[in-house]
Amino acid sequence: MSHEASPASQAGADRHHGSVRALTVALLEDEPHTRAAIAAKLAQSDGIELIASLATLAEMRASLQQRQPDVLIVDLELPDGSGLDLIAFAHARWPAMHILVLTVLDDEHKVIAAIERGADGYLLKDEGAIALLDAVFEVSQGGSPISPAIARHLVRRLAAQAPNPDASISLSERERQVLQLAAKGYAYAEVAKLLGIGVSTVASYTRHIYEKLQVDSRSGAVYEATRLGLIDPR
Known part of the structure; x- marks a missing residue:
């Protein structure tokens, strides 16, 4: 990549x-x-x-x-x-x-x-x-x-400690697609090409994801979304 x-x-x-x-x-x-x-x-x-x-x-x-x-x-x-x-x-x-x-x-x-x-x-x-x-x-x-692999370790450790995730947080289907690819390490341009959208659109989706999850980094977004069951980073 x-x-x-x-x-x-x-x-x-x-x-x-x-x-x-x-x-x-x-x-x-x-x-x-x-x-x-x-x-x-x-x-x-x-x-x-x-x-x-x-x-x-x-x-x-x-x-x-x-x-x-x-x-x-x-x-x-x-x-x-x-x-x-x-x-x-x-x-x-x-x-x-x-x-x-x-x-x-x-x-x-x-x-x-x-x-x-x-x-x-x-x-x-x-x-x-x-x-x-x-x-x-x-x-x-x-x-x-945090490296995505490390985030997955922490998610597994914390899964049992977070039995009641916040149901009020949700991602649109496109936001989930963007974050799913980000979790796999794809850059903005690669995500844009795979989804058939512009790079600026990917950046916009990413900002919305960060706002919803109240994070300020890709690793933080992957961690929170995985913890809440919104994406599967595997």
Whole structure:
């Protein structure tokens, strides 16, 4: 599937070319090749200033004491401990900092532990560079980006805890079609082509979906709609 500039990444470009300063980002990733690849993508992105790219908890703790980023990207499995400890530390010390988990771990217990400690988003590494950049801008704007696979884990966990969904929330047939395709990872242009409608129409349906579900991200919409039984993301 192809990728297109999302509203979040476009906002990042606007930040870069306008008067608003670039987002500062710090990256904690222990695997050298992965760290180098991610750092390169971040450094090349309009609207982002990469201020730290480090491999250990100790290094990142020391770096954060000197300068705090707008967005902290954290892996969970590190050579000198767990990224969960850094999330708790950073959230308690600098609550305005946005924290994004980037990991290969899709275990629901890890996800919930990270969120409970203060993580704002949770992304799997196999989502790709475009998804990561979108997530960075999304989380900086107050969103909570979560990989669709992770959202499905959480839906299954919470299903038993939500026996009485809000029956007043409903989606039109077209809105369900748009969200169903979004849940599968299709970009606006691909959804438009598959449904035979314009890209602007897809964007309009998406805004209506967000308003109805009271969310501000694709992952949030997929999560809520699945929890309410409005779509099946499989």
